[in-house]
Amino acid sequence: MTAQPPIVDLSTWQAALAEQSRIDEDLIAQTKVAAASRRRLPMTPVSQNYTVVGPEGEQSLAEIFGDARQLVVYHVMYAPEWEAACPHCTQYAINQGHGINKEVSERATRYVLMSRAPYEKLAAWAELKSISTPWYSVPTEFAEEMGRIAPEFGDTPGITVFFKADDGTIYRTYSTGGSIIETTMPASAILRLTPYGMQERGEDSPEGWPQRFDAM
Structure with missing residues (x-):
């Protein structure tokens, strides 16, 4: 059987999505902090x-x-x-x-x-x-x-x-x-938005998820 995410009702999905959005926003904030620090590096x-x-x-x-x-x-x-x-x-x-x-x-x-x-x-x-x-x-x-x-x-x-x-x-x-x-890879950024992710060996994914590729 093909591996797939669990099926839930709309309200459960919306609650899970809201939590994920909070995680995403935290990550974006950290990324901006790192970029700001990078702009202040000496040369x-x-x-x-x-x-x-x-x-x-x-x-x-x-x-x-x-x-x-x-x-x-x-x-x-x-x-x-x-x-x-x-x-x-x-x-x-x-x-x-x-x-x-x-x-x-x-x-x-x-x-x-x-x-x-x-x-x-x-x-x-x-x-x-x-x-x-x-x-x-x-x-x-x-x-x-x-x-x-x-x-x-x-x-x-x-x-x-x-x-x-x-x-x-x-x-x-x-x-x-x-x-x-x-x-910095466009394909990586897009794939990380999907359920299967990068599909790379060793990636932190649910059991049964396809992991057919070596890390890029």
């Missing part, structure tokens, strides 16, 4: 204006900002010797969709992907998976400085936020490799 300079390779050929890190003041990077796990990118990182990149830069560019921000693999591999993988976000090949030294290479694991995923000052100096303002990454 630290990047050691050098690294050279990267992307759709426009070789460029400096400063150049890929374009006219933006802020640059948000998702570090895709794709080591130089690999023949394919990490499947979870790939799914994340696909989920971000085509229109994200149109929206964030209106707020002085640009969003890109970065990996250590050669650009030719990145371009081929992007075409195969219909990934439209600009993707740049970066030197290992850059990945190490950003904390995206772990001695015991190799390449690791993460998000780094950069800020370009008036004098052109580039700073890091925020970085994470934690579960907050999931909250």
Whole structure:
């Protein structure tokens, strides 16, 4: 029998929904507190204006900002010797969709992907998976400085936020490799509104709920 939520009358459902709404509002309030704290973080300079390779050929890190003041990077796990990118990182990149830069560019921000693999591999993988976000090949030294290479694991995923000052100096303002990454995925946000949730192994769900997927 297909797993499903319990069936109740309308008043019982409305009472349960009201309680859930209170929980949701508490979560939103906490999220706003975290975002406000993030906006008050200090920043630290990047050691050098690294050279990267992307759709426009070789460029400096400063150049890929374009006219933006802020640059948000998702570090895709794709080591130089690999023949394919990490499947979870790939799914994340696909989920971000085509229109994200149109929206964030209106707020002085640009969003890109970065990996250590050669650009030719990145371009081929992007075409195969219909990934439209600009993707740049970066030197290992850059990945190490950003904390995206772990001695015991190799390449690791993460998000780094950069800020370009008036004098052109580039700073890091925020970085994470934690579960907050999931909250930036549109599909994850939508799935978490459903009874089955993310359907991932180990997710806190009622017994019998489908859990066919590894965590994103």
